[in-house]
Amino acid sequence: MTERVEIVKKILDSNERLALNNQALLDNHGILGLNIMASPGAGKTSFILQTIKRLPPGLRLGVIEGDTAPVTIDADKVLAAGMPAVQINTGGECHLDAVMMESALQALPLAELDLVIVENVGNLICPAAFKLGTHANLLVASIPEGDDKPYKYPNIYRDLQVLIVNKIDLKPYIDFRMDYFIQGVRALNPGLVIFELSCKTGEGFEAWTNWLVSQVKARKQEA
Amino acid sequence: MTERVEIVKKILDSNERLALNNQALLDNHGILGLNIMASPGAGKTSFILQTIKRLPPGLRLGVIEGDTAPVTIDADKVLAAGMPAVQINTGGECHLDAVMMESALQALPLAELDLVIVENVGNLICPAAFKLGTHANLLVASIPEGDDKPYKYPNIYRDLQVLIVNKIDLKPYIDFRMDYFIQGVRALNPGLVIFELSCKTGEGFEAWTNWLVSQVKARKQEA
Numbered sequence: 001m002t003e004r005v006e007i008v009k010k011i012l013d014s015n016e017r018l019a020l021n022n023q024a025l026l027d028n029h030g031i032l033g034l035n036i037m038a039s040p041g042a043g044k045t046s047f048i049l050q051t052i053k054r055l056p057p058g059l060r061l062g063v064i065e066g067d068t069a070p071v072t073i074d075a076d077k078v079l080a081a082g083m084p085a086v087q088i089n090t091g092g093e094c095h096l097d098a099v100m101m102e103s104a105l106q107a108l109p110l111a112e113l114d115l116v117i118v119e120n121v122g123n124l125i126c127p128a129a130f131k132l133g134t135h136a137n138l139l140v141a142s143i144p145e146g147d148d149k150p151y152k153y154p155n156i157y158r159d160l161q162v163l164i165v166n167k168i169d170l171k172p173y174i175d176f177r178m179d180y181f182i183q184g185v186r187a188l189n190p191g192l193v194i195f196e197l198s199c200k201t202g203e204g205f206e207a208w209t210n211w212l213v214s215q216v217k218a219r220k221q222e223a
Numbered sequence: 224m225t226e227r228v229e230i231v232k233k234i235l236d237s238n239e240r241l242a243l244n245n246q247a248l249l250d251n252h253g254i255l256g257l258n259i260m261a262s263p264g265a266g267k268t269s270f271i272l273q274t275i276k277r278l279p280p281g282l283r284l285g286v287i288e289g290d291t292a293p294v295t296i297d298a299d300k301v302l303a304a305g306m307p308a309v310q311i312n313t314g315g316e317c318h319l320d321a322v323m324m325e326s327a328l329q330a331l332p333l334a335e336l337d338l339v340i341v342e343n344v345g346n347l348i349c350p351a352a353f354k355l356g357t358h359a360n361l362l363v364a365s366i367p368e369g370d371d372k373p374y375k376y377p378n379i380y381r382d383l384q385v386l387i388v389n390k391i392d393l394k395p396y397i398d399f400r401m402d403y404f405i406q407g408v409r410a411l412n413p414g415l416v417i418f419e420l421s422c423k424t425g426e427g428f429e430a431w432t433n434w435l436v437s438q439v440k441a442r443k444q445e446a
Contacts, residue, residue, distance in 0.1 A: 040262040040347050040376060041368025068348050069377050092378060094317060094348040122375070124263050125291050125317040125346060144367035144390065145264025152345070153263060154292050155315060167367065173396055 022133025030223030245356025253446030
């Protein structure tokens with residue numbers, strides 16, 4: 001058992017070193033990197049597509065699509081929206097890691113980009129443990145998943161910078177106690193930036209995209 | 224890389240041996256074992272609670288609750304519903320395995336039970352690879368998760384015996400193409416038994432519980 005723990009620790013250490021390299025590469029290009037995580041079906045791809053629609057002209061975004069199977073459904077949608085996309089098939093693995101991120105970054109036209117969004121594999125457990133080299137972790141939660149998720153999957157909420165509460169258009173039809181949910185989130189992560197929105201109606205998107213654009217500009221100025 | 228694959232294969236082999244022991248233990252007691260998997264928030268616990276309500280008097284059910292964190296929210300609900308429940312905290316792991324199942328079975332009053340339901344960790348990837356020793360795998364999918372899930376998470380659909388399509392009360396508010404979803408499911412698993420239902424309204428539960436009771440009886444007769 002001790003040996004197994006030792007091996008896992010070594011894998012994580014070497015992943016962390018590679019993640020730092022990835023982040024340095026993004027920094028050299030003045031690019032903001034965003035790692036988007038979520039449960040399957042919370043709306044990650046819709047969220048990315050709706051964000052693309054609302055970006056100011058000239059802000060260039062590249063998307064890395066992580067999938068556990070060799071399907072390009074999500075990457076095709078991003079390409080159709082006019083942005084460069086790279087698909088990573090994890091071959092059954094439940095998360096992306098810094099090695100996969102490194103090869104995906106090499107396939108993107110970094111010199112032309114301001115923002116790289118990574119859509120991680122749909123999973124609330126495994127992606128939390130593997131740094132990719134992005135500047136911020138964002139979780140897309142959604143009303144139909146229920147208000148107890150921060151209590152049940154605390155690890156993923158602890159290491160977030162942004163939380164999107166999606167599908168607020170479904171509030172009238174679902175028993176979701178927003179107070180209980182936010183209380184659970186704040187207990188794990190007091191400083192978290194939270195946006196409530198709907199990818200279907202567009203409600204709440206303005207606040208989110210304004211914030212995102214300000215973060216992209218701040219990163220450019222630091223570079 | 225080869226070494227890593229070898230280690231993973233050995234873990235799976237030894238898990239499979241233990242799973243056979245667990246199944247033999249259930250068989251000796253004439254108990255049907257059901258492994259319930261789902262994405263976080265698809266409604267596994269509600270589905271178990273609504274099933275308990277509709278079981279014929281005298282049919283005794285024990286529940287094993289798998290959680291990635293030390294919270295007993297789900298196990299408490301099952302206990303409140305009057306059935307024995309055991310909680311397994313996987314300590315951050317993304318799935319249950321046959322070792323955890325073995326210790327949970329030891330904590331249940333098997334001599335008094337007809338059915339054991341295992342609520343696996345909320346995850347569409349990891350639980351698919353680890354047999355527990357149950358007789359059937361059941362997946363709770365839900366309308367808000369979207370109709371593309373069988374295409375994106377094929378492995379979990381391949382090794383199922385029962386599929387529950389939950390939250391059909393939300394159909395009017397969500398773009399979910401049932402044809403496209405079922406087509407993807409059938410391509411992976413032609414013989415799958417499928418029930419569409421709603422844990423909120425109770426619609427569709429009668430067909431499911433009738434089927435479940437017939438399976439419990441068949442298992443008793445084989446014992």
